Amino acid sequence: MRKLISGMKITVDGKFEGPQGYAEWVEAWSDDYGVMPEVDACLLGGGMYPGYEQYWTGIQNEPDKPAWITGNPPTPAELEWARFIAQTPHYVLSRTLTSALWPNTSFIRGLEEIAALKQRSGKDIYLIGGARTTASLIDAGLVDELRLIIYPLIAGEGKGLFATTERCRGLELRKVQQLQCGRVSLIYGID
Template identity: 50%
Template structure:
């Protein structure tokens, strides 16, 4: 069975979005890009798909221009991920989307479809978000590993990553690294 890894960036108080609906404290989305050689499929929620597709398509279209959302130039890792995103199959969990603009994108209607995908031959499946998708797959026992980048910021108001988790989950710390900017990268194995 394929491994399923979820990677998320969050504030120290567990928020993945601030009050404006965006994590304006994240300077670069290259949190788990060291995983790219291991991944051959990505899963994300329908609520996140539009912004995700626009963000990475903008980088691919013009990697030398500041991004509209952040005002920052894309990092070299983000440029690499944009290539990866446009060439890697993506699966969007949604009951409302009729289709997707990216050619390599399939809409899934049920989280159980991720289990079907998991049983097919292939490499690691990367769950890129959002919060409800990560929480739902965690509750189903589908996620094997959580990779969290914790930013040294208390947001106070916003969208909590685990707000919709319905049950307790035991995690085993596999790795922890601090960075000069104060962020901490944590990798947890999820207990079954």
């Protein structure tokens, strides 16, 4: 069975989004989790998908122009990710969205379709988010691995990654890696 791997960038106090509605501490949205060699599909929630599609389409179409979220030109790693996802099927969990600009995008309407997707042959699936989708899929027992990059700051106000999680989940620490600027990468298996 394919694994569903979630990757999130959070603060020490577990925030994935600051009070302004985005993660202002994140300088780039590249594959810092090492999933590219391991996955051949991406899964997103319907709330996150429109902004994701807009952000990466902008980088694909104008790779020298500053990205609208960061205000900085794309990093080489972001350009690499933009090329990768242009060829990668995307699945969007949504009861309301019905169209997407990207040709490799399909819509999933329920958890049973995600379970069926995991049963198909292929590499693993990267759960990009958002946080509400990630929490609900963890609660449903569909997420197999959680990859976190912890930023060394306390956001205080903002949205917590696990604020909507309904029940306690055991995690098995699989890997710890210290990154630049005091960040830490943690990989957990989810019971």
